[in-house]
Amino acid sequence: MKKFLALLLMTVMLSGIFAGCKAKEEKTATLRVAALSSGYEATKAGMWKEVCDAFTKETGIKVELTLEKNLEDVISASMQGGDFPDVVLLATGREAGLTEQFIRDKNLTDLSDVLSMTIPGESKKVKDKLAGGFTDSVATNPYGDGKTYLMPMFYSPCGLFYNKGLFEQKGWEVPKTWDEMWALGDKAKKEGIYLFTYPTTGYFDAFFYALMYSVGGADFFDKATHYEKDIWDSDKGKLCLDIVAKLATYTNPKTPAQANDQDFTKNQLLVMQNEALFMPNGTWIVGEMQDAKAAEGFKWGMTALPSVKAGGSQYSYTWIEQIWVPKGAENIKDAKKFVSYMYSDKACEIFASRNAIQPVLNVSDKLNEENKLFYSIYDNGAKAAMGNFAAYKSVAGLGSINEVFFDPINSLVSGKLTKEKWIEDIKKANVIMRENLIKE
Amino acid sequence: MNAVKRKNLFVLLCVAPATALFFIFMLYPTFSVFRMSFFERGAYSNKESYVAFENFKVLLFDERFIRAAQNTIFLIVAVTVFTMSLALLFAFFLTRDRVFGGNFFRVVFYIPNILSVVVISGVFSAIYDAENGLLNSFLSVFGKKITVLWKGEDTVIYSLIIALVWQAVGYYMVMYMASMSAVPKSMYESASLDGASRFSEFFNITLPLIWTNLRTTLTFFIISTINMAFLFVKAMTSGGPNGASEVVLSFMYNQKDDGLYGYSMAAGVLIFIFSFLLSFAVNRVTKRRVLQF
Numbered sequence: 001m002k003k004f005l006a007l008l009l010m011t012v013m014l015s016g017i018f019a020g021c022k023a024k025e026e027k028t029a030t031l032r033v034a035a036l037s038s039g040y041e042a043t044k045a046g047m048w049k050e051v052c053d054a055f056t057k058e059t060g061i062k063v064e065l066t067l068e069k070n071l072e073d074v075i076s077a078s079m080q081g082g083d084f085p086d087v088v089l090l091a092t093g094r095e096a097g098l099t100e101q102f103i104r105d106k107n108l109t110d111l112s113d114v115l116s117m118t119i120p121g122e123s124k125k126v127k128d129k130l131a132g133g134f135t136d137s138v139a140t141n142p143y144g145d146g147k148t149y150l151m152p153m154f155y156s157p158c159g160l161f162y163n164k165g166l167f168e169q170k171g172w173e174v175p176k177t178w179d180e181m182w183a184l185g186d187k188a189k190k191e192g193i194y195l196f197t198y199p200t201t202g203y204f205d206a207f208f209y210a211l212m213y214s215v216g217g218a219d220f221f222d223k224a225t226h227y228e229k230d231i232w233d234s235d236k237g238k239l240c241l242d243i244v245a246k247l248a249t250y251t252n253p254k255t256p257a258q259a260n261d262q263d264f265t266k267n268q269l270l271v272m273q274n275e276a277l278f279m280p281n282g283t284w285i286v287g288e289m290q291d292a293k294a295a296e297g298f299k300w301g302m303t304a305l306p307s308v309k310a311g312g313s314q315y316s317y318t319w320i321e322q323i324w325v326p327k328g329a330e331n332i333k334d335a336k337k338f339v340s341y342m343y344s345d346k347a348c349e350i351f352a353s354r355n356a357i358q359p360v361l362n363v364s365d366k367l368n369e370e371n372k373l374f375y376s377i378y379d380n381g382a383k384a385a386m387g388n389f390a391a392y393k394s395v396a397g398l399g400s401i402n403e404v405f406f407d408p409i410n411s412l413v414s415g416k417l418t419k420e421k422w423i424e425d426i427k428k429a430n431v432i433m434r435e436n437l438i439k440e
Numbered sequence: 441m442n443a444v445k446r447k448n449l450f451v452l453l454c455v456a457p458a459t460a461l462f463f464i465f466m467l468y469p470t471f472s473v474f475r476m477s478f479f480e481r482g483a484y485s486n487k488e489s490y491v492a493f494e495n496f497k498v499l500l501f502d503e504r505f506i507r508a509a510q511n512t513i514f515l516i517v518a519v520t521v522f523t524m525s526l527a528l529l530f531a532f533f534l535t536r537d538r539v540f541g542g543n544f545f546r547v548v549f550y551i552p553n554i555l556s557v558v559v560i561s562g563v564f565s566a567i568y569d570a571e572n573g574l575l576n577s578f579l580s581v582f583g584k585k586i587t588v589l590w591k592g593e594d595t596v597i598y599s600l601i602i603a604l605v606w607q608a609v610g611y612y613m614v615m616y617m618a619s620m621s622a623v624p625k626s627m628y629e630s631a632s633l634d635g636a637s638r639f640s641e642f643f644n645i646t647l648p649l650i651w652t653n654l655r656t657t658l659t660f661f662i663i664s665t666i667n668m669a670f671l672f673v674k675a676m677t678s679g680g681p682n683g684a685s686e687v688v689l690s691f692m693y694n695q696k697d698d699g700l701y702g703y704s705m706a707a708g709v710l711i712f713i714f715s716f717l718l719s720f721a722v723n724r725v726t727k728r729r730v731l732q733f
Contacts, residue, residue, distance in 0.1 A: 079484050098484075101699040105485040200678075254570045256681040257589035257596075262565050326484075394482070396495055396695075396703040397502040403683075410681035414593050417682070 031334045034066040034075050034085040038321075039284040040154070040356040041067070047354045054350065055341050058121045061334050072096040084328040086335040089153060091321040092139065092388060093205055095261075097400065099150070102326065103142045103391045104438060108149040109325040109332055115148065117340040129343045134359040137387040138225065139320050143439065144390070150322035151339055154356045157302070157377050157384075158206035158317040160278040161285055163271060163294075164301030176314065178243060178306045185250045188277055194252035197276035199264040204406040205388070206317040207280035208244070210305045213315040213385040215240050225389045227434035232427050239308065241426070245419040248412035252276040256410035265289065272298055282319055283374045287355070302374055304382030315385040316377050320359075393436040404429040470712075477706040482699045495706035504683055505707065508691040511597060515604070515669050515687065516718075520662055522605045523612060528654075530609070531616035532642055536628070546617070549610035557607075557668075561675035564603050591677060593684045600672055600685055604665065607672075612657055619653040620646060648731050655726045659719045666715060 035048050052063040068074045071090055076098065079085075092099045102108050115127040115135065134152040135141065141148050167174060172188075175181040185195030198204060212221045216236035224231050224240075231237045252275055258266040268285065270276040272294040286300055304314040323342060325335045341347060348358055352366035357375065367375055378384055389401050398404070404426060411417035477495055481488035499505050530549065534542050552560065567574040568590035579586045590599045627645050636644070647654075670689035673679055679686040679694070686694075688711050695704035 076484075082486070096697045097699070098697075101482055101484055101697075104699055105482040105487070107485055201680075201682075254587075254589060257570060257592040260591070260676070260678040260680050262561055262676055262678070263569075263591065266569070394699040396480075396498040396700055397504075399504065400698050403504070407680070407682045411593060414681065416593050 030062045030064045031087065031331055031338055032064045032066070032085045033087045033089075033338065034068075034071060035089040036071045036091075036321075037067045037069045039287055040351075040354040043287050043354050047350060047356065050350045051342075051347050054346050055120075055338060058341065058344075058346075059334075059337060061337070063338070072098045079326070079328075082328060084326040084330075086329040086331045087323065087325055087338050089321065089323045091319075092150075093202075093319075095202065099322065099324070100391065102324070103149070104393060106438075107327045108142075109327050109329065109335075110147050110149060111151055111325060111336065111339060112146075112148045114151060114336050114340050117336065119344045120337060120341050121346070122344055126340050126343050129360045131359045131361055131363075133384070133386070134320070138390060139387055140322065142391055150324045151342070152320045152359050153323040153342065154321040154351070155359045156283045156319050156357065157374055158210070158280065158282045158319050159302045159304050159377060159382075160207075161271060161281045162278050162301045162303065163274060164299040165297035166274055166277075166295070167301065169297060174301070174303050175306050177310050177312070178308060179310075181306050182246070182250070184277070189250075193274055194270075194276045195250035195278065196247050197252045197255045197267050197270045197279045198259065198409075199267045199279065199281065200259045200261070201406040201409050202402060203280045204244075204409060205402070206282070206319055207305070208240070208405065209388065210315040210317040210385045211240055211243060213383070214305050214307055214313060215243075217313075221385070221387065225387060227390070227392070227430050227437065229431075229434065232423060232430060241419075241423055244409065245412060245422070248409055251413045253413065256413050259410055265292070268292075278303075283355075283371065286370060300370075302377060304377055314382045316382045317385045320386070391438045392433045393438055395432055395436055398429060398432050473705050473708050473712070476702055477709045478702070480700070480702040482701060488702070491702065495703050496710075499703065499706050499710065504686065505688070505691055507683055508686040508688045511685065512666065512669060512687045512689075514597065515601065516662055516665050518601050519604045519608070519665050519669075520658070522601070523608045523661065524654075524658065526605065526609050527612035528616055528647075530613045531620055532646060534613070535617050535620040536638075536641070536646075546614065549613050551610065552607045553611040555607075557671040557675050560603060560607055561672065564599070564676060568599055591681075593681045596677055596681065596685045600669070600676065603672055603676065604668060607668070608661070608665075612661065615653065615657055616650060619650040623649045648728075651726075651728055652730060655723070655728075658726060659722050662718060662722060663715055666711070 033048075033052060037048075041047055048065055048067050052065050055061065056063055066074060066085065072094070073096075075085060075088075076096075088099075090099050092103070115130070116125055118125055119129070130152070134155070135148050138144065140150050140152055142150070162174070166172075170191075172184060173180070175184050181195070188195055198207075209221070209225075212224050216224075220236050224237065232241065252267075252270055254270065255267055255276075258264065265288070267276075268279065268281070268289055269292055271279050272289065272292060274295045283302075304316040307314050323339055325332060325339065329335055343358065343360055348360055348363065349366070351358060352363065355368065355371055357363055357367065357371070364372070364375065408417055408422045408425070412419065412422060476488075478490060478492060479488040480491050480495070530545075533539060534545060539545065555563075570576060570587050570589050573590070575590060576586050576588060579588070588595065590596070623646060627649075628641060631641055631645060666687075666689065669687045670693070673685055673687050673690045674693075677685040679690050688707060692704050692707040692711065695701075695707060
């Protein structure tokens with residue numbers, strides 16, 4: 001009897017060991033994908049699940065998907081312990097700045113060869129499907145060495161959003177230059193409407209990038225985003241900051257008090273309820289505010305940034321969400337395969353069904369009516385602005401780009417900070433940022 | 441093995457798990473915080489370089505940190521003073537006088553404490569709204585329309601204080617009510633025979649007799665305010681506008697996001713030392729002879 005019991009226990013133990021083995025084997029064969037659950041997912045859930053399933057069906061590689069709204073909070077703890085997902089979809093420019101940290105630490109896998117990979121299940125290569133210009137900027141090649149570390153996943157034009165219905169009602173023209181803008185601001189003020197508002201100061205990044213382009217073109221943008229010496233003392237630099245500071249005086253005074261993560265939709269409402277004319281935003285605003293109560297006759301409109309001179313170029317910033325592979329990922333080969341699959345017809349179709357638009361050729365056929373209007377901004381004369389501030393090594397006490405450039409705008413609006421002090425702080429930071437610029 | 445040795449071994453084995461856990465989850469992380477404050481490293485890479493006291497040197501002159509520290513100290517002082525006095529006052533009236541609906545008030549005051557901070561921030565977002573907010577609408581009843589920006593740069597810190605006090609009063613009120621009801625009625629009766637007023641009843645009988653309780657809760661409260669302030673700031677204001685409502689813990693948290701792990705830990709060390717000294721000071725200052733009844 002005793003022998004029998006011992007034998008039984010032994011079997012249980014051994015099977016336990018083998019069970020452990022099996023689980024481990026499975027783990028190495030599974031691709032771990034972490035994606036941000038953003039507004040697209042909110043429209044109709046299941047987008048990422050469908051894409052992952054389609055990938056598994058095509059390649060036989062199992063995918064373990066982590067899909068969270070607060071992705072940074074969910075994955076950062078295990079990453080600090082050295083356990084990285086294989087593929088991450090998370091854009092730069094988020095408040096937690098997780099992607100920026102990976103760029104700064106040079107913790108990304110070089111994805112340049114993905115461009116010449118054949119898309120699983122298709123005969124085309126990735127670079128044959130990608131629209132031109134999307135893998136040329138700092139947004140995808142952070143070190144300016146021609147190597148692509150982040151692949152462009154979704155893009156969306158950003159610009160100034162306004163109530164089209166109100167403009168038609170009042171017979172106002174959408175301003176094409178900043179001079180017309182100020183004139184409109186004075187006119188609207190008489191009717192009790194402020195010219196400008198912003199959801200939070202974070203929305204100024206896309207605005208400011210487009211502004212830099214419209215003031216000085218790609219050349220000035222490049223210099224300014226690489227913190228060139230005395231750039232903010234140059235005429236173009238001064239003009240950029242002057243426009244922002246002047247805009248602050250035209251901003252609805254309620255804005256700063258509501259410019260936080262809790263109340264930012266109230267600022268967006270200001271535009272919908274005719275308390276402010278323009279705000280910087282992206283195409284997701286339509287879905288985000290679909291249940292909000294708007295003024296009568298309200299219709300969304302979007303325009304590129306006004307030009308500096310009459311007849312000058314108007315710019316609209318192209319916001320790109322990136323997908324990338326951490327250097328510490330276990331399964332880099334399959335991860336690259338997964339990234340290349342993102343540009344397959346099947347995946348594009350699934351993404352487009354949630355209005356998540358990828359920079360692939362002929363994507364415009366897949367757009368719905370409203371989005372066609374927004375995405376056609378570049379066909380109607382506006383130029384695309386792309387890129388962002390170059391990565392610099394974090395310096396204690398310096399503050400982030402947002403803290404140095406854009407957060408103080410809250411104080412400019414409320415009058416607690418002078419323009420001179422703001423510019424002086426930017427100049428000081430510019431020096432330190434240049435000294436700590438990350439170069440390959 | 442004799443009996444004594446065996447007993448010792450048994451005790452040792454009993455205590456070992458708890459001690460091990462304490463070392464792993466309390467002492468080691470605390471030690472790590474101190475160690476990391478002397479290094480500079482990103483959050484997701486293990487490259488680190490020793491910088492000695494550099495983090496602390498920069499921290500003490502960092503305008504953002506100084507502002508956050510000022511805000512924190514102001515919050516601790518104001519919130520503690522208001523919460524404690526209101527809680528004591530309410531508790532005194534609810535236990536001493538048979539207030540009509542006393543139990544009802546007890547429940548109502550306690551409710552904020554069981555709400556999560558996210559819910560509270562939602563409630564206060566509606567209260568503080570500039571246009572249709574509860575507070576501005578209420579103030580406008582008495583005359584012309586008032587549109588105070590409660591979350592604006594000048595007022596945001598006071599708005600935080602109100603929310604923090606509102607949230608904590610009920611809990612401490614219930615604590616004090618419990619200890620006040622333990623004070624024998626006979627003392628109040630004899631005092632009133634001697635012609636003592638409500639005022640002197642409170643200061644000469646109630647307060648001294650619940651002092652031990654008050655002292656403990658005070659230390660708890662001050663430490664918890666440092667933590668609660670962080671939660672409220674995160675949920676209500678994101679530290680804005682332009683850092684006007686930043687507190688030390690949210691400052692520390694943001695530094696981590698900027699990839700300055702060591703710097704963030706240096707702030708953590710200062711907060712640790714500050715809280716430690718503060719509780720020590722409070723404990724010392726409030727020390728009295730324990731009264732029996």
